Amino acid sequence: IMDFIGVLKDRAVKPKPIGMIGAMADLVPRQQLAEITTLLNAPYLNTFGSTETGMPPATANYVPVGTAPTSLSKRQNDFCEIRLVDGDDNDVPDGDPGELAIRGPSLFSGYWNNDAANAEAFRGGWFHMGDVFRRNPDGTLDFVDRVKYMIKSGGENIYPAEIEQHILAHPGVSDAAVVRKPDDRWGEVPVVFAARTDGALTGDDLIAACAGKLARYKLPKEVHFIDFDDFPRSTTGKIQRHELEARLTTER
Numbered sequence: 001i002m003d004f005i006g007v008l009k010d011r012a013v014k015p016k017p018i019g020m021i022g023a024m025a026d027l028v029p030r031q032q033l034a035e036i037t038t039l040l041n042a043p044y045l046n047t048f049g050s051t052e053t054g055m056p057p058a059t060a061n062y063v064p065v066g067t068a069p070t071s072l073s074k075r076q077n078d079f080c081e082i083r084l085v086d087g088d089d090n091d092v093p094d095g096d097p098g099e100l101a102i103r104g105p106s107l108f109s110g111y112w113n114n115d116a117a118n119a120e121a122f123r124g125g126w127f128h129m130g131d132v133f134r135r136n137p138d139g140t141l142d143f144v145d146r147v148k149y150m151i152k153s154g155g156e157n158i159y160p161a162e163i164e165q166h167i168l169a170h171p172g173v174s175d176a177a178v179v180r181k182p183d184d185r186w187g188e189v190p191v192v193f194a195a196r197t198d199g200a201l202t203g204d205d206l207i208a209a210c211a212g213k214l215a216r217y218k219l220p221k222e223v224h225f226i227d228f229d230d231f232p233r234s235t236t237g238k239i240q241r242h243e244l245e246a247r248l249t250t251e252r
Helices: 002-011 030-040 115-121 160-168 203-210 241-251
Strands: 044-048 058-063 081-085 097-103 127-135 141-146 151-153 156-158 173-183 187-196 222-225
Touching: 002 030, 030 044, 030 160, 081 127, 115 127, 141 160, 151 173, 151 187, 156 160, 160 173, 160 187, 160 203, 173 241, 187 203, 203 222
Parallel strands: 187 222
Antiparallel strands: 044 058, 081 097, 097 127, 127 141, 151 156, 173 187
């Protein structure tokens, strides 16, 4: 999105009327939601779904133009069933993070010629999406992170997205990712890779930006500054966290 925003600004683009833009607003830094909706003069769709589910399992209203929302809570779609489960596939209580499991008429029938993946994903008759959510007292759902990104530190679960939202909210940061680093004492600890737009920005500044907003055990233990273009990305633009983790392993 940063590249797209840059193009719009540099070329002073005035797009034709657009009804709505985007999907999965949770993955976009809040200030970028405000900027991209302003530049395109269109609201951002606050929804969650995947190719496998067909229709979105959870959705909400649009993010209004020019808004950096403090909440992106969603409501369950009436045309599907949703459970939030722990590692043993037991339902978690409201307020606790759990993997979203779904079943419904638009759900796909399975991965082609991949019995092992189907057995894992469809265990118990529910499709396990690999996405962690938290159910609020009012029944709305908040995205937490991907299951596979979870960091286990001293017996506590840390989800990178919880840290990233505070790092990415800093005006001197253009992109960031939190990954796990092996630690002799805690097993794993969270470490930040960040691209800065302010050369005076320090790692202590970013850790301080998280202090008071996160539990102490969730605070990043290190900050590594790299160029924006140095983030390893997939063909769809997603940061490849395993490659960043490999860099940390090499440094040990």
